[in-house]
Amino acid sequence: MQRYTKTAMLIHWLTALLIIAAFFLGLTMTEIHGITPTKLKYYSWHKWLGVTVLLLAVLRVLWRRANRPPPHPLGMPAWQAMAADATHLLLYLLIFAVPLSGYLYSSSAGVPVVYLGLIPLPTLIEANAELKPILKTVHYVLTMGMAAAVVGHVLAALKHQFIDRDGVLRRMLP
Template sequence: MTYTRTAVVLHWTIALLIFIAFPLGLYMHELPLSPTRLQLYSYHKWLGITVLLLLLARLAWRATHAAPPYPAGMAPWQRRAASAVHGLLYLLILAVPLSGWLMSSAKGVQTVWLGVLPLPDLVGKDKALGEALEELHEILNYGLLTLVLFHVAAAAKHQFVDRDGLLARMRFRGS
């Protein structure tokens, strides 16, 4: 049994956007203040808000569509670990863009999604809060990176060591 096409598309689209947003965030953060840096920050925010929206769609989809069962031979502790990691991934994929949006709000820089839709500030301008949220955003990002690497390593183990077909549940299929 496999995930639905919608779940697969949402999974891989979110993964791709995170794969772009994370290194972009590292790169832009080190640039001197310039129009290029400001434009990259805008792109980074667009990616983050898009990830947030796609995650909400994925959570709604998941609430109405059960995940396929784990392979029959998978140990109970692995099932629990997989469920915990997935839950933490969802939590961090939600928390990272929200912390970025909160940080922008606290720093007095409005988030404008795709350059056309101004989003409301979530908090008032507050320099100290903005700095704290910047640190939180960084910590959450590294936590997400750690979990993603763990997730990928576990998928590779199932594919190449266990050979239990787990990874095939999340692959694109023809119509």
């Protein structure tokens, strides 16, 4: 059975861990009332995670273009292969869209993004009180869509591992 490259595995699992961390940090920070030092620290960390995910997404696309993924297992029904391809495409789009929407939301709020507290990133849009709630909603909806897609992706991998026993999950495990 063909497997993903070690680099693809590393990028996949690192991206997954960072997305999960950013998701739960985002839930936690938004539940903190008022403006506190802890809340501000969590917002910074959340942004750093988002920027890192975006950078990994670029690296991931470049790696995938140069290193084709293994084909679907021979016995996989066509509808499952199409669903897997569609889910992967959706995840790729969301891995870009979620951090970008957060970046734009932060810019619209007039709050700069300073990566790792060291590297100020360019402001993509000026502060805009009318656009801010729209971008907040866009970021939230995209994030929840990503959470649903990730859950579906994990459930499908577990199905392939424990029900189909076709080795699909093993292709991405070190």
